[in-house]
Amino acid sequence: MTALFEVDHLQKAFGGLNVTRDVSLALGKGDRVALIGPNGAGKTTFVNLVTGHLRPDFGQVLMGGEDISRFNPMRRVRAGLVRSFQVTRLFGEMTPEEHVALAILQRQGKSGRMAGSSQAMPDVMRETYEILETLNLTALGRVPVSEIAYGQQRLLEIALALALRPKVLLLDEPAAGVPHSDTFLIENALAQLPADLAVLMIEHDMDLVFRFAKRVIVLAAGEIIFDGLPVDATNDLRVREAYLGGYANGSAA
Amino acid sequence: MSAGVSVTAIPAQTRGWQRDLIGISVILIAALAGYFLFPNNLALLTRMIAIMLLVLSLDLVTGYCGVATLGHAALFGSGAYAAGIAAAHFGITEPITMIAIGAIGGALAGLISGVVILRGHGLAQLVLSIAIIHLFHEAANKASEYTGGSDGLSGISPDPILGVFEFDLWGRTAYVFGIVLLLLVFILLRILVRSPFGMLCRGIRQDPVRVSAMGASVKLTLIKMYAISGLVAGVGGAFNAVSTQVVGLDSLSFTNSAEALVMLVLGGVGSLYGALIGTIAFIWIEDLVSAANPFHWLTIVGALLIAVVLFAPKGLYGTAATFVERYRRGAK
Ligand SMILES: Nc1ncnc2c1ncn2[C@@H]1O[C@H](COP(=O)(O)OP(=O)(O)OP(=O)(O)O)[C@@H](O)[C@H]1O
Ligand SMILES: [Mg+2]
Numbered sequence: 318m319t320a321l322f323e324v325d326h327l328q329k330a331f332g333g334l335n336v337t338r339d340v341s342l343a344l345g346k347g348d349r350v351a352l353i354g355p356n357g358a359g360k361t362t363f364v365n366l367v368t369g370h371l372r373p374d375f376g377q378v379l380m381g382g383e384d385i386s387r388f389n390p391m392r393r394v395r396a397g398l399v400r401s402f403q404v405t406r407l408f409g410e411m412t413p414e415e416h417v418a419l420a421i422l423q424r425q426g427k428s429g430r431m432a433g434s435s436q437a438m439p440d441v442m443r444e445t446y447e448i449l450e451t452l453n454l455t456a457l458g459r460v461p462v463s464e465i466a467y468g469q470q471r472l473l474e475i476a477l478a479l480a481l482r483p484k485v486l487l488l489d490e491p492a493a494g495v496p497h498s499d500t501f502l503i504e505n506a507l508a509q510l511p512a513d514l515a516v517l518m519i520e521h522d523m524d525l526v527f528r529f530a531k532r533v534i535v536l537a538a539g540e541i542i543f544d545g546l547p548v549d550a551t552n553d554l555r556v557r558e559a560y561l562g563g564y565a566n567g568s569a570a
Numbered sequence: 571m572s573a574g575v576s577v578t579a580i581p582a583q584t585r586g587w588q589r590d591l592i593g594i595s596v597i598l599i600a601a602l603a604g605y606f607l608f609p610n611n612l613a614l615l616t617r618m619i620a621i622m623l624l625v626l627s628l629d630l631v632t633g634y635c636g637v638a639t640l641g642h643a644a645l646f647g648s649g650a651y652a653a654g655i656a657a658a659h660f661g662i663t664e665p666i667t668m669i670a671i672g673a674i675g676g677a678l679a680g681l682i683s684g685v686v687i688l689r690g691h692g693l694a695q696l697v698l699s700i701a702i703i704h705l706f707h708e709a710a711n712k713a714s715e716y717t718g719g720s721d722g723l724s725g726i727s728p729d730p731i732l733g734v735f736e737f738d739l740w741g742r743t744a745y746v747f748g749i750v751l752l753l754l755v756f757i758l759l760r761i762l763v764r765s766p767f768g769m770l771c772r773g774i775r776q777d778p779v780r781v782s783a784m785g786a787s788v789k790l791t792l793i794k795m796y797a798i799s800g801l802v803a804g805v806g807g808a809f810n811a812v813s814t815q816v817v818g819l820d821s822l823s824f825t826n827s828a829e830a831l832v833m834l835v836l837g838g839v840g841s842l843y844g845a846l847i848g849t850i851a852f853i854w855i856e857d858l859v860s861a862a863n864p865f866h867w868l869t870i871v872g873a874l875l876i877a878v879v880l881f882a883p884k885g886l887y888g889t890a891a892t893f894v895e896r897y898r899r900g901a902k
Contacts, residue, residue, distance in 0.1 A: 368783070370779070370783075389782070390779075390782045390783060391782045391785055391786060391787050394782075394784065394785030395785045399783075399785075400783060402780075402783070406777050406779055406780040407776075407777065407780065408772065408773050408776040408777055408780065409776055410772070410776060411769075411772065411773065411776070415769060418769075419766070419769050419770065419773060419784065420784050422766045422769075423770075423784045423785055423786050424785070427766055428766045428767065428769075428770050428786055429766070429767050429770070429791070430765055430766045430767055431761075431762050431765045431767045431768075432761050432762075432765050433765060433766070434764050434765060434766070435766060435769065477784065481784065
């Protein structure tokens with residue numbers, strides 16, 4: 318059976334630095350996978366390669382068996398592959414309502430309409446506020462994003478991903494920058510994701526990883542060094558080494 | 571937190587249309603005031619209207635989409651020549667048809683400019699836009715058989731509008747025609763900028779990567795906007811041809827492009843009102859100062875521009891709007 322999402326032998330080097338080394342993995346419907354690894358392991362680069370924001374030196378990306386390696390980011394999104402950004406990328410002057418409505422309109426193929434407004438489309442507004450409600454952002458619906466707290470901007474990142482109704486969702490550290498008291502909102506949102514959606518989440522918070530993931534992939538120095546059950550990851554020698562090595566380097570620097 | 575959200579939780583629509591009605595009324599009142607206060611200066615006011623259309627058009631790509639260009643007069647001039655050539659060489663002198671031909675000419679020029687300029691980013695974009703305006707200028711200069719070259723294109727004598735309203739010596743008909751065109755364009759553009767497409771364009775200006783991560787095509791959207799912008803500038807150019815009955819190479823000049831950008835910055839980038847106010851302010855000051863001191867008016871305009879950029883970076887309208895907003899919030 319062909320996998321919903323498949324990455325084959327992906328490679329990328331920046332100058333002499335091999336940031337992605339022969340990375341292969343596959344996701345199926347409903348998967349909940351955590352991608353972990355020390356800082357600089359190449360996790361974000363992996364997402365950039367897969368979503369077409371960076372061009373790999375070698376390797377393929379497939380959705381439902383179809384090779385999408387030559388697609389630009391836009392076409393990959395349309396194929397159902399959606400990401401969130403580790404550092405929020407939002408429109409500072411626009412409101413959360415406008416962000417989510419725009420994503421919904423885009424999904425429905427209506428973002429090119431030159432008349433009417435999202436506010437005058439009841440179904441779009443209803444869905445917009447359903448999504449905002451899930452992330453506890455309803456009260457901020459009409460406040461420009463530049464005026465809302467970073468933690469809430471992080472939530473809006475997820476709201477945008479939800480609004481696009483992807484088949485495969487890649488979340489790059491969704492909880493980074495969110496106050497601890499608010500991470501439950503992100504967990505709530507994750508819990509409400511459609512059951513057949515495949516999710517790959519990059520995350521450093523191990524508690525969150527254990528609650529969320531049924532499978533863990535560990536990346537170190539651009540290489541997958543572990544792919545299996547969360548409980549086994551903690552006991553794996555190479556994983557421990559990678560993290561300890563990372564910490565040792567970190568404290569030496 | 572229940573799954574379904576009741577519709578009442580959704581905030582009421584902002585009252586954008588009421589604000590637009592006020593805006594349209596203000597334009598109408600200003601137009602009437604201009605007509606009665608400066609009956610001997612209608613030619614100047616009419617030129618203002620043509621340039622307003624150019625600056626509105628520039629605002630669409632620069633203000634709403636964030637594309638920097640110093641070649642926007644290419645769109646305006648193409649509209650002017652299209653309408654002028656149709657009248658002078660092909661006998662199409664019905665004014666509304668001339669405007670439509672100008673609009674198409676402008677849209678085509680917009681399409682070409684867009685495809686070229688959007689290949690670059692930032693500084694490269696600016697350089698490409700300058701190249702475009704020089705190429706258009708040179709093409710018009712060389713095709714003197716049709717354009718009259720540096721002598722300009724004359725022999726444009728439009729019919730009465732709708733067969734009834736003749737263009738008179740005082741320029742009254744032209745002025746009223748211009749106001750009607752301006753209002754029409756303004757209303758259509760208000761609809762455009764608040765539409766989903768307009769929202770997408772504002773998104774592109776703020777973060778194109780985010781827009782592509784939403785699955786929208788940045789390039790295609792910008793090219794569409796360029797064509798629309800050309801349509802608007804083309805109407806402006808054609809109107810200029812109809813009202814002055816000549817088309818000069820200066821309509822396709824770098825200076826014209828640069829001045830349009832100055833007017834936009836002066837009024838406030840990214841707002842249709844800013845485009846209108848900037849044009850009025852610039853042309854009015856130019857007229858005043860050049861009458862008072864024909865040798866130093868450029869110096870004075872330059873100084874004024876520096877003052878605006880330094881002390882009111884959002885332009886006249888943008889700065890005023892910020893003050894009003896702050897006052898309102900303070901009052902609450
Ligand atoms: N555009 C680039 N040019 C050169 N080097 C880059 C580029 N992007 C990333 N790198 C380098 O690639 C390596 C991996 O970076 P990446 O951002 O993928 O790590 P990460 O695993 O996401 O780390 P973190 O946990 O800190 O987010 C780092 O050493 C980084 O400096
Ligand atoms: Mg990262």
